[in-house]
Amino acid sequence: MKFFIDTANLAQIKEAQDLGVLDGVTTNPSLMAKEGIKGQKNILKHYVDICKIVTGDVSAEVIATDFAGMVKEGEALAKLHKRIVVKIPMIKDGIKAIKYFSKKGIRTNCTLVFSAGQALLAAKAGASYVSPFIGRLDDVSTDGLRLIEDIRLIYDNYAYETEILAASVRHPMHIINCAQIGADVVTCPLSAITALLKHPLTDSGLAQFLADAKK
Numbered sequence: 001m002k003f004f005i006d007t008a009n010l011a012q013i014k015e016a017q018d019l020g021v022l023d024g025v026t027t028n029p030s031l032m033a034k035e036g037i038k039g040q041k042n043i044l045k046h047y048v049d050i051c052k053i054v055t056g057d058v059s060a061e062v063i064a065t066d067f068a069g070m071v072k073e074g075e076a077l078a079k080l081h082k083r084i085v086v087k088i089p090m091i092k093d094g095i096k097a098i099k100y101f102s103k104k105g106i107r108t109n110c111t112l113v114f115s116a117g118q119a120l121l122a123a124k125a126g127a128s129y130v131s132p133f134i135g136r137l138d139d140v141s142t143d144g145l146r147l148i149e150d151i152r153l154i155y156d157n158y159a160y161e162t163e164i165l166a167a168s169v170r171h172p173m174h175i176i177n178c179a180q181i182g183a184d185v186v187t188c189p190l191s192a193i194t195a196l197l198k199h200p201l202t203d204s205g206l207a208q209f210l211a212d213a214k215k
Contacts, residue, residue, distance in 0.1 A: 001179045004187035008035045012190045013053050024056035026187040051081040059109045061087035070097040078106045085109050090118045095125045102126025116150040123160040135168030145177050152182040172196050
């Protein structure tokens, strides 16, 4: 399973890259705003800066919600760097845009997916990734992990090559659960990834080894 980090913070991206387990980055306008990045020129430059740090795919999101607007923005984003994957919302014109980009050889990430039907449409349109938001489903008392299972079954039934990118991942158990049920990718905060390092028995065992070594 691939690990993506969901942030626009360059320091966190570099830390994840240095850890040696990072496969890519996902970003969005909210994450850009959180880092104080404003203005189209600065946003585009920031995407390039991210691509210079990582060796995997970087999802860059369009702002437009109409077909023509998404095509214009998406083509501009794709030209920034070979690692850019254009993130498109799961709406009617979004599916049209994904099909357009697929024919042009531009990779896409269909975002804001909350049902198996949406994931099926995205795969048929040729999306490179589909992003079901499992944490947000959990927030409304719906099993987000069950959605991953349903999409996995459908994609395996028909050999769709679209990768399942589990998004809105909140904690380390989400990561473990996604790995168990066959998500291709998880994208999450750095804190969720580094939390996988921790276990009290590891800490106590290391403390005992160091104490014995001093003897």
